[in-house]
Amino acid sequence: MCLAVPAKIVELRGETATISVDGALREVNVSLVDDPQLGDYVLVHAGFAIQKWEQAEYDEWRAIQEAAAGT
């Protein structure tokens, strides 16, 4: 149940952000992360962003996924 998915902030209105998970959109609360910005990657759980990911961290995650798919 502690699933969390990485997603990109595509719209920001105060404490509420619209995030995109591979194109699927949802509104989430971003009050628990520091200084959320448009284009940031966040880890989302139960409607709340709980952590920010740097671009490099997102790329690392993609690389891990692709490595698994390739083996």
Next chain:
Amino acid sequence: MNPWAEQIAAAARTIGRAVQLMEVCGTHTVTAFRSGLRQLLPANVKLISGPGCPVCVTDTNFIDAAIELCRRPDVTVTTFGDLVRVPGSESSLERERAAGAQARVVYSPTDALALARQNPQRQVVFLGVGFETTAPAVAWTIQEADRSGVTNFSVLTAHKTMPHAMEALLKDQQVKIDGFICPGHVSVITGAQMYRFITERYRIPCVIAGFEPGDMLKGIAMLLEQLATGRADVEVEYTRSVNETGNVAAQRLLAEVFEEADASWRGLGVIPRSGLAIRKRYAAFDAARKFSIQFRQAKPHPGCRCGDVLRAVITPPECKLFGTACTPANPLGPCMVSSEGTCAAYFKYAKQEAG
């Protein structure tokens, strides 16, 4: 061969004895089964599943209380998905819903609050189940209800916290644990600092791993490396999400809304200081107070051994009900209900292990 698998094989040879690593979190359990990672491990390295599936560790008396609430004509019960199918002593939320009760599945506690706003004539109760990862979202929602003067929203809480439960397992003489694969998203909130007492007091290595199969393999390699070299440290594999101190804003929110309380865990019994109760300041949003809920002695299915599964004392196939009377389509215990439950994972991915 995968480089981590090679490192695992080498460390396992150095260790030379049988070791058991507990993956605490249910999401790790599912990753390990689904990816086939378990088959990659050397014969002397065994993964055992811990009590990190919130639905599974929720006591039957909580389900009974939720059922009692949803039988009230003015109440709508809202919950995360898996909980609706968990059998209580005599019924389940799903069965009550079929009989006309209002029991709704929501994605976020904020959805429950929105429902309360849309239906001012109804009492909307959210079932607060989950660990440190989930509880901040519920804390925020309670504060938001308070800020905005919503009076028909409340939370029946069974929130639990990990450290004292992990300690209880270490004190349990029936289960031998050589290392913990620590829950990744709990650690996002708490920080790696939370596990230091385990390495210092119990000398058991801890590695916080991410949820991709590659993360878990690397995490297992790191744990075995510690065991091979006689170390017991807290290490983070999941560095893209977890740091030393955690999410301070979420921790502050938790401290404002909740206080530590003893909690009753299925299988583990009452563990002091392992639960989160709503502070008096927010009593108006505490469904147990608001509706004078009495948690009664509950009757789980007599043959159900979820309690032993949750402590890793037995594997699911050792339960007589597994795969016969108890299946995902007709679950008798919570570990078969939740998609993250150990029994459901065994049923789906490891029937061959079950024989």
